[in-house]
Amino acid sequence: MKHLARAHWANFLYRHTARRWHALRCRWSPTGELRDAFHAERSFTPLDDESGCEMAVAYHYEDERGTLCQGPLCGPWRLTESEHSCPDGVSHPASTAMTTLLLPELFLHHGKSLRMSAGVVHAPDGSLQQLSLIREDARGAWPSKDWSLSRVAALSSPAGLQVALKDAGAPTSTIGAGYAITAGLRQRPITATWAATRVGAAEEDDTVLLCAENRVAIVATARAxxxxxxxxxxxxxxxxxxxxxxxxxxxxxCSGALEEVRYVEFEEIPPKVDL
Structure with a gap:
């Protein structure tokens, strides 16, 4: 298992890459009602020997909370292999209950300056409780040149999702490539059609939330x-x-244990040119 954990830790981008991500975080009810929205910053600074990094978080609220940059949720923390690389992933320094599986692209990155992540929270009875989206840009404080400032999320359907994808010209007809990682940290490259992905295979009883001006879709279901x-x-x-x-x-x-995480990227196929 040690070699799997070592290979998993090697995926950690911020051992050798410095970034300061400027974020807009939004949280909605399963029907799209905005519950909370605020800006934040996450900074990662590699250690001199590239064995880990320094991490710090600042929160910028628009109410009486103001800016929060000190305390147990802010750091700074030092993330190292010996302290935070575990058999089931990388533990977050703020809480051991938060464990990350580091695929090369677990956070969805687009180029070097944009990334996003989403969250799904279930209630104890298995019903959906909250959906969230974190939009991030490394080029500077918001507004972002490429991310929408919209805090609106709309409850949609599989058919509505397909319309949004078609209107945007998303390449759903190509074969995607990516990676999968099991809860035991076994990694492998994968390929998939769009219909074989969780979002591409959304069904009528799924919750489909469109946000960021129809550029992001979160698909989830109640836990049975x-x-x-x-x-x-x-x-x-x-x-x-x-x-x-x-x-x-x-x-x-079936027991509620994490099984696998998959990342797949689909790209437009350039038109063939006959010479």
Whole structure:
């Protein structure tokens, strides 16, 4: 298992890459009602020997909370392999209950300056409680040049999702490539059709939330006792150069234990030119 944990830790981007991510975080009810929105910053500074990094978080609220940059939720922390690389992933320094599986693209990145992540929270009875989206830009404080400032999320359907994808020119007809990682940290490259992904296979009883001006879809379902379930998110950035569709999904088994995380990227196929 040690060699799997070592290979997993090697995926950690911020051992050798410095970034300061400027974020807009939004949290909605399953029907799309905005519950909370605020800006934040996450900074990562590699250690001199590239064995880990320094991490710090600042929160910028628009109410009486103001700016929070000190305390147990802010750091700074020092993330190292010996302290935070575990058999089931990388533990977050703020809480051991938060464990990350580091695929090369677990956070959905688009180029070097944009990324996003999504969250799904279930209530104790298995019903959906909250959906969230974190939009991030490394080029400076918001507003972002490429991310929408919209805090609106709309409850949609599988058919509505397909319309949004078609209107945006998302490359759903290509074969995607990416990676999968199991809860035991076994990694492998994968390929998939769009219909084989969690978002592409959304059904009528799923919750489909469209946000960021129809550029992000979060797909989730209620947890049923003794049944496996899977949540997924897709992002099709507004990019004039090439159409790209990113998706990540996490699956849990019948006992509620995390089973696997998959990341797949779909790209537009350039037209064939006959010479």
């Amino acid at each position: 006792e003794g049944r496996p379930f899977c949540s997924g998110v897709a992002w099709w950035p507004a990019d004039a150069d090439a159409a790209t569709l990113h998706t990540v999904q996490a699956a849990w088994d």
